[in-house]
Amino acid sequence: MLRAVSAVEYRFKLAQNPKVFRISDEAFALNTASGDIDRESKALRAMEMTAKTQNHIESAGLVEARDPEIDSPIYRREGFEGIVEFGEMDKKLGEALRIAREEHGLTRPELVPLVGLTPQVYGRYERGEAKLHVTRLVHLGELLDFSPLDLIFAAAPHLWGTSENEAKNRYRLMKHIEKLPAEKTKLLLEIVESFLALQPSGEAKDPDHK
Numbered sequence: 001m002l003r004a005v006s007a008v009e010y011r012f013k014l015a016q017n018p019k020v021f022r023i024s025d026e027a028f029a030l031n032t033a034s035g036d037i038d039r040e041s042k043a044l045r046a047m048e049m050t051a052k053t054q055n056h057i058e059s060a061g062l063v064e065a066r067d068p069e070i071d072s073p074i075y076r077r078e079g080f081e082g083i084v085e086f087g088e089m090d091k092k093l094g095e096a097l098r099i100a101r102e103e104h105g106l107t108r109p110e111l112v113p114l115v116g117l118t119p120q121v122y123g124r125y126e127r128g129e130a131k132l133h134v135t136r137l138v139h140l141g142e143l144l145d146f147s148p149l150d151l152i153f154a155a156a157p158h159l160w161g162t163s164e165n166e167a168k169n170r171y172r173l174m175k176h177i178e179k180l181p182a183e184k185t186k187l188l189l190e191i192v193e194s195f196l197a198l199q200p201s202g203e204a205k206d207p208d209h210k
Contacts, residue, residue, distance in 0.1 A: 079158040080167075089155040091128030096154035098126040100144045114143050147178065 062075040065083045076083050101111055108119045115122055124130035137148045153160060153171050160167035180188065
């Protein structure tokens with residue numbers, strides 16, 4: 001069990017090692033049973049979280065954004081055409097789903113008995129009016145024989161690289177690998193892992209990206 005300490009004791013520990021600005025879980029385990037939660041300790045905790053969050057924002061290349069679906073500001077990674085709103089991504093997911101269905105020559109009424117939905121409800125997914133939860137996406141992938149990554153790439157290709165060229169190449173490679181026989185997949189994995197082991201750290205991911 002963590003030992004409850006006071007803010008005074010924490011400040012004393014901090015004074016002993018001022019270069020390490022970190023509030024340990026032990027230091028923050030105040031005596032909540034008596035309601036003695038020191039406001040200063042809470043503020044210090046918030047400052048620590050802010051510093052960690054800021055570091056993550058910078059390292060992940062995130063920018064502050066607004067989306068009609070969310071009241072508060074959020075952080076996103078810019079796509080190749082700027083920030084794409086969630087609603088627009090829903091439409092791209094739905095369009096990719098429609099294409100996957102049509103590639104199997106199925107109409108909506110022919111597919112929906114396998115999904116457990118009415119044509120009207122299922123149609124909302126293809127129109128981007130309803131959000132595809134992961135479990136629903138996996139189920140549809142089972143029914144229409146596609147990888148959930150196919151739909152995600154259609155909606156957010158920037159997750160595959162820092163340029164359109166890099167993203168397309170990675171996606172094409174992924175699709176080729178999916179078609180390889182098991183023994184060749186194992187051989188390719190060994191080759192790729194050997195290549196990565198020899199790759200200098202910090203090497204540019206995409207020579208066409210500036």
